[in-house]
Amino acid sequence: MEITVLFFGLFAEAAGADKITLKGINDTDMLIQHLMDSYPSLWDKKYRIALNTRVVNGKTSLSEGDVVALLPPFAGG
């Protein structure tokens, strides 16, 4: 099972890409754990998760082809 992850702001910088694909990720908790292990600088960062372009709350299961976006708040003006 493959999913696509979209990154913005600090997340894109930490990952060195604005988009990656991952295999074997069953839900959003597992995804976050994987990302925090891969990019430790993200552990204290705030974000919201959008699944297939809709913001979701809490642990959400993922299916083949899902697109998950991690949205950090921006402060600048």
Added chain:
Amino acid sequence: MLDKNELIRYQRQMQLRELGLGGQQKLKQAKVLVVGAGGLGCSVLHYLVASGVGEIGIVDFDMVSVSNLQRQVLYTIEDTGKSKVECAIRYLSKQNEYVELKGFPVELTNKNAIEIFNGYDIIVDGTDNFETRYVINDACVLLGKPLVYGAVYRFEGQVSVFNYTKNMLQGPTYRCLFPEPPTPGTFWGCVDAGVLGVVPGMIGCMQANEVFKIITGIGEVLSGKLVLINTLTMRSDNVLIDRCNLALTAMPASVEEFEVYDYKLFCSNATQTNL
């Protein structure tokens, strides 16, 4: 109510059949408050004033500094050290003498937000910090006013319209998207992270565009959606946001509660919990 010179001035936009004379009159009757006269604010203000929005308020306590000039396009080198509100009004009143401009050279807080917001129909967030963004959101929710949100980070920007009611349906608020601010020290603003001038310029134009749609009723207001733009790749993404009652119960329930709420503490005590 529009005089002969105004009819000539606004002719190019009035000839858009979606706008017309009726739309122009709506613009003239509208009262819009722009909080923050920095990169976003300068861009929003430029177009709101040029298009003939009747009354515009500007809130900013800051002075113009040389490092602002690369993106805050209403100011010149002669303005450095002077009040942004004062300089913006001087420039904008020359740009369009038909617009009534009012300056609030103060820091927007929960102590003065209600009084200032009461005089306006639409609030535009062009601030550069989370504390003020939550103050603005909560005041808009309590007063039932639409909030046109914009924020930038390096080469990226976000835009949305919060707390917008259509057909009795209330759209989501800033808290529905971001219930809690980031922990202090875990994020950067323009000062630390840097920003290219066109980024707040573009995002500010998109905010002005939402203001026009709210006032005139044309098109589709960006409520319930967050637009994210990366100017380096020109990738843009739209994300749907739902109104979240749980997030809303965390905010002050009344103006009285709002005015004693400790926003500094709220922003400095933010935890690392994510939804």
